[in-house]
Amino acid sequence: MKLFEKTGKMALGSRLRLLTATVTENAxxxxxxxxxxxxxxWFPVFFVLSEEGEKTITEIATEIGHSQPSVTKIIQEMTVSGLVEENLKSKDKRRTLVGLTPKGTMLSEKIRVQxxxxxxxxxxxxxxxxxxLWxxxxxxxxxxxxxxxxxxxQEQKKLRESKDVQIVEYESQYQSAFKSLNEEWISTYFEMEEADYKALDNPKEYILDKGGKIFVALYNNEPVGVCALIKMNxxxxxxxxxxxxxxxxAQGKNIGGLLGxxxxxxxKQLGxxxxxxxxNTILKPAINLYHKLGFQKIAGQATPYKRCNIQMELNLNNQL
Known part of the structure; x- marks a missing residue:
């Protein structure tokens, strides 16, 4: 159809529905x-019952990949047509079985020829x-x-949008963004601590002057993400x-990955x-990001943060 020539692969679902409608009408x-x-x-449910005998609705739904309400509705329709009967006796009284009636069994032989x-x-x-196609x-x-x-x-969206993200080194004009972005996420999950205020209020003194670096992610020229490399004693x-x-x-644009x-x-450049x-392990997206970057969990050591419950390291010598 010319419509699909115009829409391209975006209309895959619509084209498959149209093909399904055509095949179903033919059926x-x-x-x-x-x-x-x-x-x-009815065919998937009927086929399972004719080939494998009595089943529960849950078993049928699992085997044919349908929802239980969908199978229940089909069973009801087939019961009205006299092809299926419910509430069959079972050794396990907790199981409600469904099976073909004599009429359904006779029909199954006829359908085999078809x-x-x-x-x-x-x-x-x-x-x-x-x-x-099969x-x-x-x-x-x-x-x-x-x-x-x-x-x-989702991955393609992230890849496309990440191309519009620019990672730059810290300048004094980004000091307020460095503080506000950190305050926002920390306050959402935890409480700001003394060590936070020292670094966020004085990034030049506590990070840059000691040999560290701060990176800022810009999206449409606006600072939307930050991350620091802090020199340790x-x-x-x-x-x-x-x-x-x-x-x-700005989440969903791979900004954390680019900053990391x-x-x-x-x-690496600093040797x-x-x-x-x-x-903290409640920050699952962050933990997943660190694993992708190559970090591994290690045994804990002294930390100034109450919120810390996981520590990780990245062996840079193992990276190419």
Whole structure:
């Protein structure tokens, strides 16, 4: 159709629905051809019961990938048609079974003959076609099970928007943003502490003058994220990644990832061998980000922050 030539792949769902409607309409005509009073939507449930015998609604729903309410509605319709009966006796009284009636069993034999012809007809289409739709559907189902279309679009959105993010080094004009962004996220989950105020009120004195760095993420030239590389007086660690904060209005653009990578790159350039950080496990997106950057959980050591319940390190010598 010309519409889909205009819309492109954006209309995949609409095109599949149209194809499904066409096939379903044909299926109804085929049942009429074989003088079978049957609704195409019943087939998955009917097939399971005819092949495997009595089942619970939950078992049927799981096997055919439908919701329980959907299966329940189909069972009710098939019961009215005299093909299925419910509340069959079971050894386990907690299980309510559904099975075919004698009429349903007779119909299953009739449908088997019909299925032979349908299979042959579809095989003919596959032979005529350039691409095997049946195999393609199976492949797509597998790929979408591994990662949904929503997740894939989400990743593309993040990738596109991240291209508009600029990471710059700290200047005095960003002091208020450095403080406000950190205050915002800390106050959302925890309480501001004395160590926070020292670094946020005096970033030049407590971070920059001691050999550290601060990076600022700009989106549309507005500061929306910050992260610091702080020099440590520790025998095991050269620097700490700290004070990472991203505005809630700018999340979903990979800003945290870009800031984190900027800090890691800066630590390497300064000759650091290990990078340290402190966080809290309730901040799941942050913990996931740190893992992606290569950080690993380590045994705890003294910390000035009450909110810290996890400490991590990144061995820069192991990175290419």
């Amino acid at each position: 109804a005509q085929i049942y009429e051809l074989y003088k079978v009073e049957f609704s195409p939507k 299925c032979t012809d349908v299979d042959a007809a579809i095989e003919g289409i596959i032979t005529e076609a350039t691409h095997n 195999e393609a559907i199976e492949e797509w189902e597998f790929l979408l099970e591994q990662k949904s279309l929503f997740r894939r679009v 520790d025998a095991n660690y050269d620097f700490e990644m700290a004070k990472m904060a991203v505005s809630p209005n 990578q900027a800090v890691v790159d800066a630590a 650091a061998s290990k990078l340290y950080l402190e966080s």
